[in-house]
Amino acid sequence: MTDPLNSVSEMQTPLMSNEASPSDYRRINLKIFLSILGGMLLALIAIRLFAMAMGASGEAFIGRPLGALSYLPQIVQEPTDQVMVFGSSMVDAGFSPRQFDRELKEQGVDIKSYNFGFGGLNPYFQDLLARRIKEHYLQNNKRLKLAVIEFNPFQTTQTRYQGSLAAIDAYFGMLSNEQERFDLLLEDPTRGILVYDIKYLRDSVSAEMVTFYFGQAFRSGRPKPNMEPETEAEVARRRDVNDKLEGRFEQDFPDYVNEPWSFAWQGGGTIPQERSDETVELIHEYFASLRTEYRMQADKLWRAQSADIIELNFEPILVESFIRMVKEFQQFSDAVEIIMLPKNSRYIVNSPEALARQQNVLKQIYQATGVTVRDFQNIPEITPDMYSDTTHLARYSGDVAFTHFLAEYYGELLKK
């Protein structure tokens, strides 16, 4: 083998001190400079073309929250009093704004509520989203009558935070404003430049996100419970119901445009009254088919692995983000409530140490915000057959029951 560096060093290289003139220097350095710039530019164009060809964009990863933000100019123009229920996918699945509004109307309260529940966003990202919502409300001199903020312990763990790191810079770029990005640049130039790079040069698609996306195929599957898997009959039943449900929505709502964020239903879904009895029955059957013992145990294992749902080792960064988020809402809301949504306690049973840690965090939130966290995790109104898995309420049963509970709970407050 030859030694390229030794052989390189043997070549004739003019020396600045005695051979190369300043113009020699400038000429070769210009070639180097332009090669570096040109090469990087072409490489960036190549990855933009690749992203375009794949139909990939950063927005696709957080379409629902960005969609919600795009509807905010319309939302703040609504003349009626407003309630916003803000939180995770558990809110998304468990709160029905249209039902809430109907029930409140029956109580004599004219209100418009919104489901601002977003899957995949931990409090760090929710805090950024809350700032954007606040900006719209303050600019339009509008206030929320009531903000109901979900504290989701499962979204606030160290495990959850670690799991979000692949997307943190890209999401920050999409959810932050110019001032926040500039502040980050001054505070942490390394990360600041990275965020600018991802947002403006890479169309919000970071290398980590691409790797995460393509790497999914090579990850080991979800953990499997040590028990008999689902029977063929159980799988067939679910497939059969799913087939029957196919196309039902388009039949019931032929004119509906499938928006990324369902503004038509105020961020939530339809309500049973808007669907045929047969469809509602099929949906009940579908969710029942999801609740096999094997699936529930597998879901529990997966959430323990991906969110530390049993032991709840909290991440201080996320707790602080949550507190900041509550303070954001306090600036444009007449009343702010913090709640914990129901969890499927047949499967999710926290250790005493986890509950002690949770208690400490709730205390910290109260001390920082002055708001008591209302624990609805085990309310009797919600039964185990109202879930689609170990954490999310099922549509048309769980969300109906919980929305009814909230309407009853906050009815008096909203009458004031």
Added chain:
Amino acid sequence: MIFNTPIFFAFFLVFFFFYGFVFLKHKPRIYFLLIASLVFYGAWNYHFIPLLVGSAVADYFIAQAIFAAGNVRHKKMLVTLSLAINLGILGLFKYADFVLESVADFMLLFGYQANIPTLAWVLPVGISFYTFQSLSYTIDVYRGDMEPRKGLVEFTAALSFFPQLVAGPILRARQILPQMHQFSLPSWHEAKYGMLLITAGLLKKTCADLLAAPVAKAFAVQESVSLLEYWTGVLAFAGQIYGDFAGYSDMAIGIALLLGFKIPLNFRVPYFAVSPVDFWRRWHISLSSWLRDYLYISLGGNRNNHRTRNVFITMLLGGLWHGAAWTFVAWGAFHGVIITLTHYLSTLPIFAAWHSGNGRGIMVIKWAITFYLVLISWVFFRAESLADAGQILLAMHGLASVSLPIAETVQWIIFSLVVLAVGLMHWMDSGILKGGERFVEKPWWFWPLMVLAQAVCLLIGAPSDEFIYFQF
């Protein structure tokens, strides 16, 4: 400021603009290079800049004093002072807590609970590299291998030269100081070779980052890890540490070439080694040759029938250089044992023919045995503790007490991809070693492939910490 980040790209463009077009005279250029290097270093933690500059200033004046000293005793005192300063700084920042904790653990063995307070100081990045580099200067002057250079700023700029400051290669003063004095203009050919090395380094770093996931799984020592996943994890770590470190070295050498500095290669396809000694001729060459020249030879080298002892001490300290933990000591000791064993076996008549044989079959067997031993050594290097290392080694050989789950298809796919990644890195390096120079002369291949490789590096990646060798 890591080479594969946008901030370094921005830093380098600004730096290169001034370096290449504005500061063309020697004196302002040296000052500018020094300031840029200190900015680069300070981006991690500017509090340690005085330590770096202090080391340089101390060794600069000590070297002058050694040269001027009238007798050997005086010279010896001065070089001892340099050793004490450099190794003292290293010891204080890197090894003090390890020693204190080990003393406490040792006393606990005898039932004595010692509450020894630790320093818990932050380790200055690159300290192991620049102290060794600085030491080589005073030792070389002491040995009469070189004369001290005039120019404190030039010496400090050489010691803090940013391409290789934080993770090597470890340069000898006699390699870098003359170049710092001359400031060569790189030829266009050299510049292109530099770009080739930078791109190869970026590709290796990308590979290394992608290999992190299977490594983390195997070294977490969980019950749900299969035998195949253990092997995959250890092989992936072999690839990760190589891609990470050799990648950084390549980028450092490439960047230096663009600036007109020539730094010797630090790796030569090490996993193609056919003996443990051969491995160390190919792996982290700047460290292994430093240890050979300044430690092994100082201990007596092959003379006085102490070769075994000297090899063992050298490898043990080489292990400890990487980190203050018993796992690194065990890693160094393991390499000491296999090198010594190789030497011993080569003296036995029964192995003599084998030792000198270079037929294809024999070479493949030698390679397989060497690679297996290197893989075993990486277990010590990466494991969190010696107990973990023991458990992983047992599990890899099917001797774990727990029943290992059966490998799934996806695990075989991951294993194949890891083999492919490690193989590709070596194939690429082998290609650069053999034909890199010819390749840069073929513009229709060179430029499109450079852009494509850069695009691949920009497109994929995984969240990772800094380069692994920064912690050493």
